[in-house]
Amino acid sequence: MPPALPRFAGVLEHRSVWISVGMHPRDLASDSFTTVFPGYLTPTAFPCSLNAMGWVLQNRALPGSMPSHATAALLWGLPLPARIEGGIGMLPVAEQLGDGTLVVPAVPTGTALGDDATLPVLHCLLPRGGRTRIGRGAVVHRGGPVATSQVGKLHLPVQGEVLRQLGTVLRPWDLVAVVEAMIGPQSRYPGQSVDTLHAVLASNPGRAGTPAARRALGRALPDVRSPGETVMRLVIEAVGLPQPVPNLRVSDPRDRSARYIDLAWEDVRLGLEYDGDGHRTTKGQWRRDEERRDQLAGLGWTLVRANGDDLRRPLRILLRIRDALARHGAVVPDAARIRRRLAAVVATHPAARMDR
Incomplete structure (x- = not known):
């Protein structure tokens, strides 16, 4: 008899770990589990969070990678339109944990994985050279070094770098909304201003997304709440x-x-x-x-x-x-x-x- 799955709610582990706790390979191959990255599975009825996906990708499935673009934006608690990347902007941001970290569920509220929802595909950044593909579950972007910040257990690009990355994928007014969420009174991780964000952009002015991010900064106001x-x-x-x-x-x-x-x-x-x-x-x-x-x-x-x-x-x-x-x-x-x-x-x- 395999162990009851509710006790493993939110867990994302390698198949060898699942077998070591009593799961049979046929259990892992059934609808009871969903493969997130090659070799890494989560219970379908009790899936892992976006945070857990990011940590496993960063430390095990693709060591040295860093969540980026829309994935990093969600982990920073920034608003994204629902109509991009299969509705990733509909993922809710849960209350902060004791250390102040936001938890982002991997499926929208009121949906079930394997029924009416699928796991988001993560975006990550890797240094140039070396391995570039993971097989499934992630889109890999190549680029030079970026300034980072520790957010819970994850290393993320600083908010100014995330703004630059989003400048390559978001429409102009949606990008302004991201800036206003960073600098506004409802900011999940306060401390940003137009000046601090401009300073980050100035560190690598030739990178993709910089012009769009600068235009958004020029239109942003500080007191907007949504x-x-x-x-x-x-x-x-x-x-x-x-x-x-x-x-x-x-x-x-x-x-x-x-x-x-x-x-x-x-x-x-x-x-x-x-x-x-x-x-x-x-x-x-x-x-x-x-x-x-x-x-x-x-x-x-x-x-x-x-x-x-x-x-x-x-x-x-x-x-x-x-x-x-x-x-x-x-x-x-x-x-x-x-x-x-x-x-x-x-x-x-x-x-x-x-x-x-």
Whole structure:
């Protein structure tokens, strides 16, 4: 009788180790196990994390490699569009462990490996020369040495290097969202700024991705709390509407408390609240959001609400914002001009979070 698999939840080991703990080769060849890298398997019903995949790749399956590109971004807790690399951006980031390390499950919430989900393919960086292929489970990139940082048990490229790597694969506005996640108030690993990121890029200015990363740094703002807010702000600006202020602080003189508006036009007291998926997960979150909106309305603010569907197809929300700004006396372009500009924007596909 093989050992019960739940006790090995999250384990990723070589087949020889699995056999040493009582597994039979036919168990390892069955649907009960999934091969992650050649010779390394994890229980299908209780799969390993992305962190474990990165550690095994770095130390055993391909020694000397380092997670890079989208893989490193996830391990840094950075947001990626869901529509790249088979939905890798949908992988959730769990709470930090005792040492502050983020844990990234290898399958999206609510899915099962082997049923409706597959393991992500890891990206890794190797020095030039020597072995270049692993067989399965990873894409190997060759390159010169990069600055690194210890994140839990993993060595990762520093965030500035990850930004450069993502500059080769992400759309321009999605790359701005990564920068704003690095420098913003919701940063999972704070301490970055536009200046520190520029300094990393300056160390190897000729490397691929550097121009795109620099352009993203030039458009980034420091107080943005979500990638949806980033892309929404950029499309608002692109169609010629007045530029909003992200996360404007509004003081309530009645109780001296403060409220924040995702995107605000302070001179006309109009705000746009972007509701990501997290706003719909619990009744408690919904009630807190509604209470905050009621308080802001009591201070004379008019709020427009948007969600992920509005971001994917933004014409409707853009026209609502235009009409609301016009009612409050702001100078805005006419609807026909917004339609023309949006069509031009969509043609360039600046963000994977927007429909083509």
